[in-house]
Amino acid sequence: MTSVSTRLVRLLNMVPYFQANPRITYDEAAIDLGVTVDQLREDLTQLFLCGLPGYGPGDLIDFEMDGTTIEVTFSAGMDHPLRLTSPEATGILVALRALLEVPGMVDPAAARSAIAKIESAAGTASGQEGGVAAASDEPAPVESSAAAAVRSAVRDDHALSIDYYSASHDVLTTRVVDPIRVVLVGDHSYLEAWCRSAEGVRLFRFDRIVDARELEERSAPPEPAVAAGPDTSLFDGDPSLPSATLLIEPSASWMFDYYPLRVERELADGTCEATMTYASDAWMARFVLGFGSGVRVLEPQSLVERVREAAVAALKAYELGGAEVGG
Incomplete structure (x- = not known):
């Protein structure tokens, strides 16, 4: 799984790229963009859901694909250089800083770098370089080794061995899990994974993962568990428990x-x-x-x-x- 910041940059550049290279093949585009053909198809599927307010037919980005080549038929304005208004830049900065406080959601160094770049651009435009420079020099937050291991395993599709504290049972257990995704529920981030010992999907809260070790073997959750989407049944209570x-x-x-x-x-x-x-x-x-x-x-x-x-x-x-x- 590619980091959020890397994929976002690629998605923002894909429409101008395909406009500059009409009827390019999937294989050629994948090589130029540095991704696999499967990842390219996934990115295109994501772009089909992006567009202008209204978000109906005629508002969303569209491509013509004949099975081997790709051509943009509606760009939804993404063929122009990205320019943020002051309120838009402020909104993105607030969101990025909030994500930095939630373990496992983003790479802290990448998010800090994105914040610095946006601050620098906004500061240059408003003539406030001095204040921006100080903010840009802030170090990235220190990420715990457990959170880093979990994020790496999710990104690289590797299995994990975790030591997890269960508050309701007051016990610390060690288990091997197959990561599916990282989800945000309320104010906390969770690892959604297939637990091999429980033989089911479980949510593991990041601040209760005491230790995590990325394994060499590939993550292999059952396909129905992956296709089902995030399982937040934990927050509805287990009907079998008082x-x-x-x-x-x-x-x-x-x-x-x-x-x-x-x-x-x-x-x-x-x-x-x-x-x-x-x-x-x-x-x-x-x-x-x-x-x-x-x-x-x-x-x-x-x-x-x-x-x-x-x-x-x-x-x-x-x-x-x-x-x-x-x-």
Whole structure:
């Protein structure tokens, strides 16, 4: 899989290239563009979905292809040099900087380079070279070795061995997976992959991949799993697992960044009601008690009673221990 920035540059240049080389063959174009014929066909399919607002027939880029040659029949304006207005450049910069904060989505060095180039062009046009130069010299964010290994394996279609922390089960497991794609759900990036041990598609959150090692063997997820598109069923809850409704105080709101919670509603005082699936009542009771008064169980009642009993037992043990020390 080609990096996003590299492919974007190629796509932006393809229409002018084909206009300058009408009726060029697939093999010749692939050599000139430095890609395989299969990748060229994939790029052309992508371009068929691009065009002018309206995005209907007559608005999208179009080609005439007779099986062996390619010719542009409608360029949708992409035959002109790309020129960004100030708002457009600002929007792209904001998006690129946001992607830099999400592990695994882009190559940090490539994104930083793109940011520097856009800033430089915008600064030159507005006469602000001094401020832009300082921004352009910013180093690329440091990418974790695990995130880099995952991104490389997705790009090169290699299998991965990962050490993964499961928050709902409170365990660290090692498994071999066949990467499919990197997806963004909410504020987090996930590796979607075929898990060989589970024999199914799973989503692995990047910040819970403790370690990752790219393997020499090719990634080989089942074709139906690849064709099915991103599987976000994790966020709908596993119907085979129990689900708890929690009342979360603002002081414990950081837990949304680390645990698979779904916000149901926000209250006027800043607290939130959220649901969370879990593997066992014993684990969930320990989990909730660890937050003290910051988290309270609303449902199910069986879990409410279990947490209450555990809290009472802990207080009795504390009082007994204090009495023994005092005696």
